[in-house]
Amino acid sequence: MSARLEMSSESVVESAADLLAELRAEPPLVHCITNAVVTGFTANVLLALGAAPAMVDITGEAGMFAGISSGLLVNLGTPTPEQRSASLEAVGGARTAGTPWVLDPVAVGALPVRTALAQDLLALRPTVIRGNASEILALAGRSQGGRGVDALDATEAAADAARELARTTGGAVAVSGPVDLLVDADHEIRIANGDALLTRVTGGGCALGAVMAAFLGTARRTGDSPLVAAAAATLVYTLAAEDAAVRSEGPGSFAVALLDALAAIRPDALPARARVAAGRAETAEVAA
Secondary structure: OOOHHHOOHHHHHHHHHHHHHHHHHOOOEEEEEOOOOOHHHHHHHHHHHOOEEEOOOOOOOHHHHHHHOOEEEEEOOOOOHHHHHHHHHHHHHHHHHOOOEEEEOOOOOOOHHHHHHHHHHHOOOOOEEEEEHHHHHHHOOOOOOOEOOEOOOOHHHHHHHHHHHHHHHOOEEEEEOOOEEEEOOOEEEEEOOOOHHHHHOOOOOHHHHHHHHHHHHHHHHHOOOHHHHHHHHHHHHHHHHHHHHHHOOOHHHHHHHHHHHHHHOOHHHHHHHOOEEEEEOOOOOOOO
């Protein structure tokens, strides 16, 4: 999957199905340093998916735990002094051990503390960066960010910034939106699955970062690229959101239904429903 000519919509969906099956066969241990608003929901999302969550966010333990984990999430939603130190320690441990990690630069741009921390973490080359368009633009130094956690920019407006970040880190960048855009240095993937109710639930985006860390942990075993792992996570998560939306009456019931849908989704259900476009960076088109 690493060769440029091997990337196709069909191969991405096939890899996503295989990775989901592998994840459930050998559940990854996902180390989450995430914000206080979403900790419980994120842990439940990982459990429903089939992964094992661990919320280790204190100094003296974070680096050690990152070294024994399958994947690490660093989410900057509520960056207390303790969490800031633990994040840097955890990334150091992850880099030493080869543990893949996800940076979710929540609300970077106008807010100085988290923005400075995000730049420090960016220099440590995250395996995947996940954010909305405004966060990706701000992380690349091209804007002042959105309105808190809300994006003020369209997904495609962040395409060049995402490619720049991917080239800088050597990893992948996932821009969340109505059509999710995922890139690395050579490839682009667009996924048009999902439901707007994900934006009405606290943690809808943040939990996706943890799901990406879970799939990265599995991809480390299978040899799939960070881009494919991030795309697999996005596809599984957004398809589950579609299932949850059908069963729910609003945001409250949707949050519960999403957990059930993540637990129920089957690898063999992905190909028929996936709306994925993938290819070389200059040729990939938006999924229909």
